[in-house]
Amino acid sequence: MNPKNPMTELERIRHSAAHVLATAISRIWPDAQFAAGPPVENGFYYDVQLGHRISPEDFGRIEEEMGREIKANHVFERRVVSRAEAMEMATQGRLAALADRQEASRFKLDILTGIPEDEEISLYTNGEFIDLCAGPHVMRTGNIGAFKLTHVASAYYKGDERNPQLQRIYGTAFKKKAEMEAYFTMLEEAKRRDHRKLGREMDLxxxxxxxxxxxxxxxxxxxxxxxxxxxxxxxxxxxxxxxxxxxxxxxxxxxxxxxxxxxxxxxxxxxxxxLSDKNAEGGAGGVSDRxxxxxxxxxxxxxxxxxxxxxxxxxxxxxxxxxxxxxxxxxxxxxxxxxxxxxxxxxxxxxxxxxxxxxxxxxxxxxxxxxxxxxxxxxxxxxxxxxxxxxxxxxxxxxxxxxxxxxxxxxxxxxxxxxxxxxxxxxxxxxxxxxxxxxxxxxxxxxxxxxxxxxxxxxxxxxxxxxxxxxxxxxxxxxxxxxxxxxxxxxxxxxxxYAGNFPLWLAPEQVRILPIGDEPELVEAASALRAELRGHGVRAEVDASSDKINGKVLRAEEAKVHTMLVLGRRDLEAGALSVRVHGKGNLGAKPRGEVVADLLASIRERRGNEA
RNA sequence: GCCAGUGUAGCUCAGGGGUAGAGCAACUGAUUCGUAAUCAGUAGGUCCCGGGUUCAAUUCCCGGCACUGGCUCCA
Incomplete structure (x- = not known):
């Protein structure tokens, strides 16, 4: 991390959580080899090479170790070292590890050789864990208020397809637990508007x-x-x-x-x-054209x-x-x-x-x-x-x-x-x-x-x-x-x-007419209204099912029909239509001619939902 | 393409080495209801595909395919 580009507090929390993650993994699998562990938009990750395939089933015990590390409230201690000293430690497997190891810290060694001569080399220590890192971090591990591992993926070392694939463990961290909960709630909301899900639900x-x-x-x-x-x-x-x-x-x-x-x-x-052509050059069966x-x-x-x-x-x-x-x-x-x-x-x-x-x-x-x-x-x-x-x-x-x-x-x-x-x-x-x-x-x-x-x-x-x-x-x-x-x-x-709630001009089903009951006059009036709207190019349907009006409203709302026109005996007698707009509820009865004119104007002008 | 996970009814999901389960949707009938679920019944399955193990595989194993999460890529 570039010290000239200081991180926000949240980034420091997440970057620190990445170190704590590596600490926990090192406790469980001491031979783990770590590459990079930065904060990212919604959390952090650490890339690790390990014989064991980490799966979400392992998250529980890793999080437990992380919790202990946070509870211990270790100080993040920064130390500037000489290039030779850093190389020595990497060779002894001491970097991104809890102690010296048989094998060198190979990715850290590689990263070290890539650091320009004139740049300072710094190590960060939290408890027994020492990592090559430019920082910055929070003061103590205890400053990480809330964290959770989210998923495991794979990533090429340094993002290059030719390099080995590492396991990338993703997590997120926040200063406060409530903030993290809000984040996960937001994710659930986002999933609801995923176009793949809505596309299926709305038959798109x-x-x-x-x-x-x-x-x-x-x-x-x-x-x-x-x-x-x-x-x-x-x-x-x-x-x-x-x-x-x-x-x-x-x-x-x-x-x-x-x-x-x-x-x-x-x-x-x-x-x-x-295409093959018997007459083509190259003889029978040869390719004559592509x-x-x-x-x-x-x-x-x-x-x-x-x-x-x-x-x-x-x-x-x-x-x-x-x-x-x-x-x-x-x-x-x-x-x-x-x-x-x-x-x-x-x-x-x-x-x-x-x-x-x-x-x-x-x-x-x-x-x-x-x-x-x-x-x-x-x-x-x-x-x-x-x-x-x-x-x-x-x-x-x-x-x-x-x-x-x-x-x-x-x-x-x-x-x-x-x-x-x-x-x-x-x-x-x-x-x-x-x-x-x-x-x-x-x-x-x-x-x-x-x-x-x-x-x-x-x-x-x-x-x-x-x-x-x-x-x-x-x-x-x-x-x-x-x-x-x-x-x-x-x-x-x-x-x-739009979360599937398209404005009128775009809505696949623009209008659904909901007759209350199936008396012949009502059914006839509903069909006549549909015919009139369709004559103007409006995508209108009639719900002629035997559902009660509540059921018809529910089904139209679920289908995200833009405008529902409820047509009962009362409306018929008044020459009116009861208008209900998806997401806005019952707007009350209006004269039939006015309703139709409003619909046509909204479509013609391609009005948005708020208009 | 690479790594990992998932694949059971149209959808959401439960189950499990020996007749396959629910809710919603669908269909049939009854109901005549004023703004987010009226009731009852019926039907619906290659448990992704192929191979192996087994007396027996949807379930276990291997391979493939598709999808999901990433990585790489994106004229």
Whole structure:
């Protein structure tokens, strides 16, 4: 830990709890080898190498040992040592241990060799346990008020796949027990809004082994969400001067060789479909052609650009498509809708001149902000990813001048629009800088929900040109943007964002009419109301079950139906409807015409739940 | 892909070497009820898949698959 970057009190508690965890593990398994044990967002962990496989069943006795260590209230003692002394101790197995051992403290030894010459080396001692550590810690082990081990996972040493896998024991710690209890309550709440759980409960989407992992099936309710988002996107894009195109889901190998995706991204693409042709060169049974499922839409759109000659008068040319892409994500990376293998992207490519770039890029950002406003999205982070000059020609296209130019343009746009952002070097795409919008899922994982990228390299590879004013051919810049990301991830996010309580315009079932009883006049009035609403495009149903009104209300609430219209004899006679809104309760009776007009206005204006 | 855990009805879960269990949902019938559960009945199972041990495996063992939690990755 960097002493120039002091930790908060909570971080010090958690960092100290990590040392106490290592102390406890050392007591039970003295041959344990420890790597790193830092505080993290919601707690702490310590990486350990151990013959015994630690399972949650072991947590009880580890926690017991930790409890004793805390009760003993040992002081965390800091001591600066010479490099030689530290190496000596590591060799004797004394670091991250209770005593000298047969084996050296091998990870600590490795960490020591990585510490720069001019940096101070410090040890922290709590009781008999000594660890190599820059600190800081709390004063005494007793300052750790409440702690709990949460799970065990595995992690590669130093995060490198080629290194050995260590067991990572996660825990959390707080100053006060009540704070910890509040934290676990919050976790339970978060689980309730997990899109995987809500997706099943609300019949939004499903996975099936025979279809394949990461390939979601959109059920009717989920498809409503998709269609509403597409309607929104198509309206906004039409208004912003985009043109719609459609492209196939696959293409021949050669296109991906041109784009550069093969062989660099072959691992992330589904393996090719190989065609054999008896007449082909190579003889019978030889492979005559390979087709790949598309992992991105850009090459297809570039080909559309190229299909007709373009003049500078055509630019900016904005080609939009909800394109379906397929990516062979590693099996362990799949996560509900947030990480899938088939995805429908809110994609568009804007071809423009450098002079037009700023205005176009800014218009895209404005489209983002407009969407975020509609969805009431406030908790996001704009991440501006730039290149690393040291990796030109390797990770990034070797064109320092274009990098400088485009990054300055993007930075300028961001500053001009007063958008809050963080700049992250070395995270750009290979073809240009980009802005990603980061959000967090209910279970705390971070995802890119939208992206806006500059591409100054690939159009040239495809030989895209336009005839400029001076009658010379020039290569356009390309802006690659997906403000609504993919349907899969965006809807996964929206489910959690709204906890399944969608605003009226998005709700799969917008209105449910609940007749009280089944007298013929009531049933008839309910059907007539449904027909009228459906005539206006409202997704309305009638609950014609034999449930009592209480039961009907319960079932509609459970299904998260947005608006319930209770229709009884009293309402029928008054020409009224009793309105009940999910989560808001009974709003009382209103004239029928007013109710319908309110519903239509809310849908048309895409009002949020609070409106 | 790697490490660990889990896999029983549509859902949530109990059980256990020898006819497979509950609640909710579904279906049938009765009920005519004014804002979060009306009553009764019926039906529903390859206990994830394959192999092994056993007189007998859903249960124990091995392998696979899927999911969960992480790690790695994420154009």
């Amino acid at each position: 989407f499903a996975f099936d082994d025979d279809v394949g992992p990461g390939l979601p099936l959109w059920l009717p309710n989920g498809t409503v969400l998709i269609e509403e988002l597409e309607k929104l996107a198509k309206e906004s894009e039409f208004a912003a001067g985009y043109q719609r195109v459609r492209t196939p889901h696959l293409a021949r190998e050669n296109m991906y060789l041109t784009s550069g995706h093969l062989p660099y991204y072959e691992e992330s693409m589904f393996p090719p479909m190989e 087709y790949y499922l598309k992992a991105m839409n850009c090459p297809h759109h570039h080909k559309i650009f190229k299909a007709v000659p373009h003049s500078y008068r055509d630019l900016p040319l904005r080609l939009a498509e909800y394109g379906t892409c397929y990516r062979y994500e590693q099996s362990g990376e799949l996560l509900g809708l947030m990480r899938v293998r088939s995805m429908q992207m809110n994609d568009a490519h804007i071809y423009c001149t450098p002079a037009q770039f700023e205005e176009e890029f800014m218009a895209v950002n404005e489209m983002y902000l407009k969407y975020f406003k509609i969805f009431g999205l406030k908790d996001y982070l704009m991440r501006f990813s730039t290149h690393d000059p040291a990796r030109l020609g390797e990770k990034f296209v070797n064109d320092p001048e274009m990098w400088k130019q485009t990054e300055e343009m993007v930075r300028g746009v961001l500053q001009k629009s007063g958008i809050n952002y963080v700049e992250v070097p070395n995270e750009a795409a290979f073809y240009g800088p980009k802005i990603d919008v980061q959000v967090w899922s209910a279970i705390g994982r971070e995802f890119t929900i939208a992206t806006n990228q500059v591409d100054f390299a690939v159009p040239a590879r495809f030989g895209l040109v336009y005839k400029d004013r001076d009658n010379t051919e020039k290569t356009p810049l390309c802006i690659h943007r997906a403000p609504l990301g993919t349907h899969e991830r965006f809807i996964g996010f929206l489910i959690e964002h």
